[in-house]
Amino acid sequence: MTRLIYELTESFRIAFAQIRANKLRSILTALGVIIGIVAVTLMGTAIRGIDTGFNKSLAMLGDDVLYVQKWPWGPVEDFWNYSNRPAIMPDQADKLNRIIEQTPNSLLEVAVPVSSRSTSVKYGENKVSGVFTIGTTADYGRLISADFSEGRLFNETEANGGRPVCVLGFDVAEAVFQSRSPLGATVLVGSHPFTVIGVVAKQGSFLGLFSFDNQVILPLEAFRKYFSVRRGAELRVKITDKTRVVDAREELIGAVRRVRGQLPGERDNFNINEQGAFKAQLDPIKQGIALVGLFITGLSLFVGAIGIMNITFVSVKERTKEIGTRKALGARRRTILLQFLIEAVSICLIGGIAGLALTYALVQVVSVTLPAIPVEFSVGLVFISMAVSIVTGIVSGFAPAWGASRLDPVVALRYE
Amino acid sequence: MTPSLAPELAGRITRPAGPLVIDIAGVTKLYQMGEETIHALRGVSVKIHRNEYLAVMGPSGSGKSTLMNMLGCLDTPSEGRYEFTSKNVATMVDDELADIRNREIGFVFQTFNLLPRSTALANVELPLIYAGYSPAERKTKAIQAMQNVGLGDRLHHRPNELSGGQRQRVAIARALVNSPSIILADEPTGNLDSKTGVEIMALFEQLYAQGNTLIVVTHEEDIARHARRIVRLRDGLIESDGPVG
Numbered sequence: 001m002t003r004l005i006y007e008l009t010e011s012f013r014i015a016f017a018q019i020r021a022n023k024l025r026s027i028l029t030a031l032g033v034i035i036g037i038v039a040v041t042l043m044g045t046a047i048r049g050i051d052t053g054f055n056k057s058l059a060m061l062g063d064d065v066l067y068v069q070k071w072p073w074g075p076v077e078d079f080w081n082y083s084n085r086p087a088i089m090p091d092q093a094d095k096l097n098r099i100i101e102q103t104p105n106s107l108l109e110v111a112v113p114v115s116s117r118s119t120s121v122k123y124g125e126n127k128v129s130g131v132f133t134i135g136t137t138a139d140y141g142r143l144i145s146a147d148f149s150e151g152r153l154f155n156e157t158e159a160n161g162g163r164p165v166c167v168l169g170f171d172v173a174e175a176v177f178q179s180r181s182p183l184g185a186t187v188l189v190g191s192h193p194f195t196v197i198g199v200v201a202k203q204g205s206f207l208g209l210f211s212f213d214n215q216v217i218l219p220l221e222a223f224r225k226y227f228s229v230r231r232g233a234e235l236r237v238k239i240t241d242k243t244r245v246v247d248a249r250e251e252l253i254g255a256v257r258r259v260r261g262q263l264p265g266e267r268d269n270f271n272i273n274e275q276g277a278f279k280a281q282l283d284p285i286k287q288g289i290a291l292v293g294l295f296i297t298g299l300s301l302f303v304g305a306i307g308i309m310n311i312t313f314v315s316v317k318e319r320t321k322e323i324g325t326r327k328a329l330g331a332r333r334r335t336i337l338l339q340f341l342i343e344a345v346s347i348c349l350i351g352g353i354a355g356l357a358l359t360y361a362l363v364q365v366v367s368v369t370l371p372a373i374p375v376e377f378s379v380g381l382v383f384i385s386m387a388v389s390i391v392t393g394i395v396s397g398f399a400p401a402w403g404a405s406r407l408d409p410v411v412a413l414r415y416e
Numbered sequence: 417m418t419p420s421l422a423p424e425l426a427g428r429i430t431r432p433a434g435p436l437v438i439d440i441a442g443v444t445k446l447y448q449m450g451e452e453t454i455h456a457l458r459g460v461s462v463k464i465h466r467n468e469y470l471a472v473m474g475p476s477g478s479g480k481s482t483l484m485n486m487l488g489c490l491d492t493p494s495e496g497r498y499e500f501t502s503k504n505v506a507t508m509v510d511d512e513l514a515d516i517r518n519r520e521i522g523f524v525f526q527t528f529n530l531l532p533r534s535t536a537l538a539n540v541e542l543p544l545i546y547a548g549y550s551p552a553e554r555k556t557k558a559i560q561a562m563q564n565v566g567l568g569d570r571l572h573h574r575p576n577e578l579s580g581g582q583r584q585r586v587a588i589a590r591a592l593v594n595s596p597s598i599i600l601a602d603e604p605t606g607n608l609d610s611k612t613g614v615e616i617m618a619l620f621e622q623l624y625a626q627g628n629t630l631i632v633v634t635h636e637e638d639i640a641r642h643a644r645r646i647v648r649l650r651d652g653l654i655e656s657d658g659p660v661g
Contacts, residue, residue, distance in 0.1 A: 002550070003546075003547075003548030006545050006548060006549075006550075006551075007545060007546070010545050017533050017534075018533075021533055321529065322529075324529075325529040325531070326542070327490075327514060328488070328517060328523045328529075329517070329518065329523065329542055329543045329546060329590070330514050330515065330517050330519070330543055330546035330547065330594075331514060331546050332510075332514045332515070332546070333510055334511075335546065409490045410485050410490050410491050413490070413525075
């Protein structure tokens with residue numbers, strides 16, 4: 001055992017002496033590994049970034065909110081079947097809330113109706129089109145996690161009275177008011193005047209597709225006064241315990257069936273959507289992206305590994321006589337094998353560390369200059385890339401090192 | 417005038433032979449060269465005892481190198497018996513042979529075979545690493561061996577900073593450092609000028625006097641005459657085996 005440690009120490013010493021003696025060659029070889037490691041780790045950071053973005057987006061939906069809607073999230077095959085379902089009307093939220101109140105130990109906390117459509121918001125000369133406009137009740141505040149950068153949400157009195165007040169999304173407020181405070185100002189939502197009473201803090205976009213900041217929130221009564229609600233609404237239901245989503249969902253299905261007057265045996269004419277189900281749909285896509293990305297970047301690492309293998313073969317060839325001498329002096333096969341493996345691994349590790357440093361720098365640059373591109377550096381990445389470097393070194397160095405360890409000492413000593 | 421490599425025979429001591437170290441009996445070695453089978457050794461028997469100073473001679477193609485590889489446990493016989501200190505070498509595998517070489521045999525090569533990027537001391541320490549000595553023990557032993565060959569002041573020189581004779585001395589120190597049963601030198605003066613050759617042979621004489629067992633493989637009669645016994649090979653057979661007289 002101690003002998004092995006001495007041999008290892010000696011091998012590391014020789015490996016670094018060799019690398020020092022062949023600086024240019026070692027650097028060029030390591031370059032292949034550096035590029036490979038940079039590619040793989042950058043892909044790793046991107047995948048992580050996408051993942052984080054995903055989870056952040058999903059968190060916007062709320063992990064304790066169930067969505068009662070006509071349509072399921074994700075693709076459907078029998079379009080008409082869903083289309084023909086009776087609309088979900090905002091008043092069904094009130095009925096649902098009464099059921100929730102009457103149910104002892106209900107897992108449901110509150111149901112909030114949300115109607116939506118796209119309109120424009122205008123103030124003076126400034127106009128934003130395609131704003132996601134929703135009408136809801138004062139309970140909406142219990143659903144969302146976002147803070148208000150200014151002002152507040154409308155209260156129950158304002159909501160029930162259908163008062164012409166509104167809360168702007170961050171981007172809308174910025175676009176229409178620039179740096180001025182919008183509080184107290186009157187904007188035109190569609191063609192109807194509303195007084196701004198609050199601005200929601202910046203939330204970001206959902207999977208880069210849909211911005212939560214490009215919205216305006218109106219009291220439901222005001223919304224239905226000016227905009228049609230015939231297309232129906234959705235009910236967002238907050239649950240009391242997010243660890244019991246499945247039970248809550250069961251309870252909700254029963255309650256909604258009662259509200260919608262469904263007969264026993266009849267199939268549900270609504271869908272309960274939730275973040276988890278959405279995640280389950282998106283995960284395979286995400287994994288596919290990750291797999292393809294890692295495969296492509298893995299190819300560049302593979303090329304780097306071939307470089308290492310090549311240089312180790314050269315190194316073995318050059319030092320055939322030295323191998324013969326070492327064997328004559330009592331080096332076992334293991335000793336020679338380890339010596340060349342360690343040399344290959346050392347070059348890979350140097351490449352790996354340099355590559356990692358480069359990745360770190362690139363990630364910093366990208367996150368400053370292009371914040372839209374999700375990249376994220378992590379400690380795990382350090383360990384993984386070091387492990388990848390070591391494995392690359394072992395895999396690519398093994399064949400030449402094995403060959404060296406099996407050399408016949410007589411032949412090796414005669415080699416010139 | 418170039419000094420002669422031939423030794424002064426008068427008045428030199430011959431140590432009494434000790435116990436048997438090498439016992440080779442009826443050894444043959446075949447090489448397959450394409451279609452042709454080459455009989456490098458055709459049945460060689462030789463016994464070597466501790467405290468002997470032996471020269472192996474023969475022209476090229478005589479099987480001299482093959483016998484040397486055999487004696488050095490770098491190779492195993494095709495047929496026949498080979499016992500090294502009563503251990504059967506003929507059937508040993510690579511790593512067992514490596515251990516025998518490490519502990520029992522000190523090699524001195526014609527081309528010195530020092531590691532170019534290591535210091536003299538590190539070169540001498542090398543067999544001790546494979547023997548499993550601690551760094552401190554290695555250093556002590558290696559310094560001692562270096563002093564024994566008269567290079568106590570050249571410990572941290574690299575081979576390219578040393579003369580040919582000094583390099584061969586480092587190689588001899590490396591051969592001695594693990595206190596082997598035999599020292600096997602292959603044309604030790606082949607790459608040296610004759611003056612340096614004389615010095616190296618004088619060092620061998622000193623090592624012999626100190627109780628080491630020496631085997632020198634050479635094709636030079638003058639070198640061989642330094643030994644106390646000469647084994648002559650021709651066509652894979654022992655032609656003669658007797659004391660120098």
